[in-house]
Amino acid sequence: MLxxxxxxxxxxxxxxxxxxxKRQEAQVRRIHVSNVKExxxxxxxxxxxxxxxxxxxxxxxxxxxxxxxxxxxxIHMMMIEDDDYNESIINIIxxxxxxxxxxxxxxxxxxxxxxxxxxxxxMQARASDVRDISNRIIAxxxxxxxxxxxxxxxxxxxxDDLAPSETVSLDKDKVLAFVTAFGSSNSHTAILARNMNIPxxxxxxxxxxxxxxxxxxxxxxxxxxxxxxxxxxxxxxxMLAKQSDDARKKQLLQELKGKENVTIDGTKINVFANIxxxxxxxxVLANDAGGIGLFRSEFLYLESEDYPTEDQQFNAYxxxxxxxxxxxxxxxxxxxxxxxxxxxxxxxxxxxxxxxxRAIRICLTRPExxxxxxxxxxxxxxxxxxxxxxxxITSVSEVEKILxxxxxxxxxxxxxxxxxxxxxxxxxxxxxxxxxxxxxLLAPMVDFFSVGTNDLTQYTLACDRQNSKLEPxxxxxxxxxxxxxxxxxxxxxxxxxxxxxxxxxxADTSLTETFLRMGIDELSVSAPYxxxxxxxxxxxxxxx
Amino acid sequence: xxxxxxxxxxxxxxHARPAGQLVKLIKGLGSTVTITKGDKTVNATQxxxxxxxxxxCGDTVTFKVEGGDEEAxxxxxxxxxxxxx
Numbered sequence: 001m002l003x004x005x006x007x008x009x010x011x012x013x014x015x016x017x018x019x020x021x022k023r024q025e026a027q028v029r030r031i032h033v034s035n036v037k038e039x040x041x042x043x044x045x046x047x048x049x050x051x052x053x054x055x056x057x058x059x060x061x062x063x064x065x066x067x068x069x070x071x072x073x074x075i076h077m078m079m080i081e082d083d084d085y086n087e088s089i090i091n092i093i094x095x096x097x098x099x100x101x102x103x104x105x106x107x108x109x110x111x112x113x114x115x116x117x118x119x120x121x122x123m124q125a126r127a128s129d130v131r132d133i134s135n136r137i138i139a140x141x142x143x144x145x146x147x148x149x150x151x152x153x154x155x156x157x158x159x160d161d162l163a164p165s166e167t168v169s170l171d172k173d174k175v176l177a178f179v180t181a182f183g184s185s186n187s188h189t190a191i192l193a194r195n196m197n198i199p200x201x202x203x204x205x206x207x208x209x210x211x212x213x214x215x216x217x218x219x220x221x222x223x224x225x226x227x228x229x230x231x232x233x234x235x236x237x238x239m240l241a242k243q244s245d246d247a248r249k250k251q252l253l254q255e256l257k258g259k260e261n262v263t264i265d266g267t268k269i270n271v272f273a274n275i276x277x278x279x280x281x282x283x284v285l286a287n288d289a290g291g292i293g294l295f296r297s298e299f300l301y302l303e304s305e306d307y308p309t310e311d312q313q314f315n316a317y318x319x320x321x322x323x324x325x326x327x328x329x330x331x332x333x334x335x336x337x338x339x340x341x342x343x344x345x346x347x348x349x350x351x352x353x354x355x356x357x358r359a360i361r362i363c364l365t366r367p368e369x370x371x372x373x374x375x376x377x378x379x380x381x382x383x384x385x386x387x388x389x390x391x392x393i394t395s396v397s398e399v400e401k402i403l404x405x406x407x408x409x410x411x412x413x414x415x416x417x418x419x420x421x422x423x424x425x426x427x428x429x430x431x432x433x434x435x436x437x438x439x440x441l442l443a444p445m446v447d448f449f450s451v452g453t454n455d456l457t458q459y460t461l462a463c464d465r466q467n468s469k470l471e472p473x474x475x476x477x478x479x480x481x482x483x484x485x486x487x488x489x490x491x492x493x494x495x496x497x498x499x500x501x502x503x504x505x506x507a508d509t510s511l512t513e514t515f516l517r518m519g520i521d522e523l524s525v526s527a528p529y530x531x532x533x534x535x536x537x538x539x540x541x542x543x544x
Numbered sequence: 545x546x547x548x549x550x551x552x553x554x555x556x557x558x559h560a561r562p563a564g565q566l567v568k569l570i571k572g573l574g575s576t577v578t579i580t581k582g583d584k585t586v587n588a589t590q591x592x593x594x595x596x597x598x599x600x601c602g603d604t605v606t607f608k609v610e611g612g613d614e615e616a617x618x619x620x621x622x623x624x625x626x627x628x629x
Binding site: 068071072074075078079083084085111114115118119120123126129130311312314315316 | 551553554555557559560561563564567568589590591592593595596598600601
């Protein structure tokens with residue numbers, strides 16, 4: 001048994017036999033030709049044929065991976081017709097009197113070189129696109145269009161790397177998984193694998209490739225990126241169990257997708273998802289969440305080396321809001337301090353950061369940072385359904401200040417003629433005992449509450465979240481916490497506001513019935529919990 | 545001739561997909577459009593060269609539009625940039 005470690009790009013497990021990917025890449029030789037015109041004709045024929053093949057791949061990709069991901073093949077067609085690329089090929093044929101295959105290969109090398117020398121991993125990945133289209137043209141000239149013939153059995157395709165067109169061209173019914181020795185998670189191949197729902201591991205290394213041969217037994221774990229060659233019995237058993245667990249979850253997903261979050265007696269509740277970045281949207285949609293209940297905006301600040309500009313923020317928010325196509329997106333304003341520190345904010349070290357200068361306290365002290373974020377949020381609101389929520393609220397006066405800054409921002413945008421939605425919902429997090437206790441005063445000021453149970457637990461029970469010794473004292477089901485949530489829910493409803501829960505407790509299915517009985521309107525959980533939670537809700541009967 | 549500057553806001557810059565879309569748009573305009581970054585200038589219908597410029601988030605590029613309905617072409621390009629990049 002041998003283990004290799006790569007990067008998992010699609011989380012699923014496959015157990016099966018190796019099929020080494022054979023590329024019909026003919027060795028290109030430089031041949032001197034006397035009839036240049038013939039070579040030019042051969043080139044133009046091969047190009048038409050390549051474009052024909054690419055349109056077919058594009059059509060296949062449209063169905064299997066959707067328009068956005070299929071567009072790369074449209075780009076490939078454009079690359080084949082690119083003037084500079086063609087001039088270079090024709091120039092080599094004409095000036096050196098050489099065969100067209102050679103001219104294409106040299107041109108491919110030159111352009112690929114240009115891309116791989118760029119100090120940008122995204123552009124470096126484009127080098128493989130150039131090689132891919134060039135190999136296709138060369139293959140068309142050699143008239144060998146025999147693809148990868150595979151036997152009836154489903155196999156695990158192993159390759160040094162796979163071009164996007166090769167990935168899409170694989171017959172999905174015959175591929176259990178694929179593993180590449182190289183590649184990047186930025187590559188279109190990785191993106192396509194995710195969309196084709198094929199377990200895939202990339203960057204398994206050269207050693208992996210040299211250790212395997214056709215027919216070898218392999219386990220691919222796309223969750224962890226682990227590949228096991230010739231697994232022993234126990235390992236195989238364990239992985240098969242993990243696989244059937246996956247299958248069960250997938251089944252659940254299929255059965256529950258598109259269904260309502262409704263109890264047996266007809267009580268409905270919204271189940272939304274929590275995400276921490278723009279790239280989480282895929283999982284939100286795949287798991288059929290009804291909206292985004294908590295979008296943590298911190299990533300914008302954490303990934304940046306300086307304060308992110310209004311436009312940078314606007315673009316990120318807009319992308320999320322647009323992707324959700326009208327479904328509600330609740331974005332939480334900056335929540336740093338405590339366990340999340342950012343250098344350029346220049347915050348002083350504190351003895352007790354959880355009780356310190358964090359979240360809304362920073363925003364109200366440094367309104368210029370806050371206003372930039374609010375302007376970006378309001379501008380993005382024009383593109384869908386937005387809710388804005390504010391973290392770490394403890395008093396009425398904080399909410400008054402926030403609302404007046406929101407009004408200033410809206411007035412500015414109106415003056416500048418910049419569109420924004422008039423229906424942006426405003427909410428506050430209930431994550432301090434203070435907010436819960438004065439929820440009767442806060443509710444009339446806002447559209448919604450969102451209970452952050454992690455902080456509410458730490459502040460109510462006086463238990464530091466980071467201290468593992470306190471585990472036995474930190475009872476997340478503590479009556480005090482449940483009473484604070486109930487109190488907030490009652491006060492919200494009394495004043496026409498709605499209430500959601502976005503902390504970890506929302507996903508705790510042993511409390512789902514309790515929350516439903518309190519009249520909680522929305523539960524927001526990380527994407528993989530959406531469907532299991534829906535399953536729980538649909539089995540509850542509140543009339544009993 | 546019409547000229548304007550644009551600062552890239554998209555996190556990965558002018559990468560393959562938007563570059564392709566931009567080239568497609570400009571080919572349909574009937575004006576000659578060039579893009580300049582620093583001392584490098586390309587004709588905006590040259591896909592590979594455009595991608596090869598490695599225009600990144602935060603880079604400011606200059607568009608020059610010549611011939612045809614310059615006003616309309618410049619507006620179309622600016623609109624595309626605002627919406628996609």
